[in-house]
Amino acid sequence: MLEANNLEVVYDDVMLVLRGVSLRVPEGRIVALLGANGAGKTTLLRALSGLLDVHDGKITRGRITLDGEPIHRASPTRIATLGVKQALEGRRILAELTVEENLRIGGHSRPRGIKQNLDRMYELFPRLRERRRQSAGYLSGGEQQMLSIGRALMSEPRYLLLDEPSLGLAPLMVQQIRDLIVKINAAGTTVLLVEQNATMALSIADHGYVLETGKVVMDKPAAALLADEDVREFYLGLR
Numbered sequence: 001m002l003e004a005n006n007l008e009v010v011y012d013d014v015m016l017v018l019r020g021v022s023l024r025v026p027e028g029r030i031v032a033l034l035g036a037n038g039a040g041k042t043t044l045l046r047a048l049s050g051l052l053d054v055h056d057g058k059i060t061r062g063r064i065t066l067d068g069e070p071i072h073r074a075s076p077t078r079i080a081t082l083g084v085k086q087a088l089e090g091r092r093i094l095a096e097l098t099v100e101e102n103l104r105i106g107g108h109s110r111p112r113g114i115k116q117n118l119d120r121m122y123e124l125f126p127r128l129r130e131r132r133r134q135s136a137g138y139l140s141g142g143e144q145q146m147l148s149i150g151r152a153l154m155s156e157p158r159y160l161l162l163d164e165p166s167l168g169l170a171p172l173m174v175q176q177i178r179d180l181i182v183k184i185n186a187a188g189t190t191v192l193l194v195e196q197n198a199t200m201a202l203s204i205a206d207h208g209y210v211l212e213t214g215k216v217v218m219d220k221p222a223a224a225l226l227a228d229e230d231v232r233e234f235y236l237g238l239r
């Protein structure tokens with residue numbers, strides 16, 4: 001279980017962005033993290049994967065534990081080694097490198113497993129196999145998203161953190177990404193999914209959290225969130 005307890009995060013020493021957030025991601029599940037722009041979803045993912053430092057952010061209160069052991073003071077590399085990995089924010093793939101080179105970089109922490117993991121990725125993402133020798137910069141938005149996910153999976157994480165994988169994609173591609181997340185989860189990877197597309201996220205998640213200005217305002221089974229009229233209207237922008 002990956003768990004945040006009463007987490008408080010500040011940027012630039014002054015800007016309080018998470019105000020006592022608690023969240024549980026039980027092994028084997030898909031957990032959705034929803035909320036409006038600026039609610040703090042990305043910040044929570046950065047905290048969980050140890051990437052706050054890079055953005056001048058700091059945990060000022062609370063803790064993060066993995067199987068009960070505190071990890072909130074650990075480096076991103078250490079956290080990744082322990083099995084918590086975030087797919088690159090904003091699909092920050094290396095555009096001038098080939099698809100395969102990008103995947104290989106993702107697997108650097110597991111050098112002996114690279115060949116096998118590449119095969120696994122090409123099976124999961126046949127499009128990436130077709131384009132493996134092309135520069136990643138030439139991929140479509142959806143393919144870049146797949147590459148970003150594939151690159152994170154190359155390190156064989158137990159917990160995969162995804163930040164808006166459907167952002168900017170056409171409906172058919174959103175559907176494909178959705179199916180891929182289900183497949184990745186079925187193969188044993190736990191998923192924490194940040195999404196603006198609440199319907200998509202809740203349709204595959206076991207549990208959902210809604211963040212509002214740095215606080216958890218809803219914490220319920222996904223089906224209950226989807227069924228609740230008020231939640232749909234006020235928090236999810238659905239009708």
Ligand code: ATP
Nearest residue numbers: 011015017036037038039040041042043044055056
């Ligand atoms: P979005 O969907 O727009 O990405 P979000 O829920 O992921 O929203 P965050 O990106 O976590 O929200 O941002 C929460 C707040 O923190 C916002 O007010 C944002 O402007 C601020 N913020 C994010 N990153 C930084 C940073 N590096 N320095 C200062 N403030 C930041």
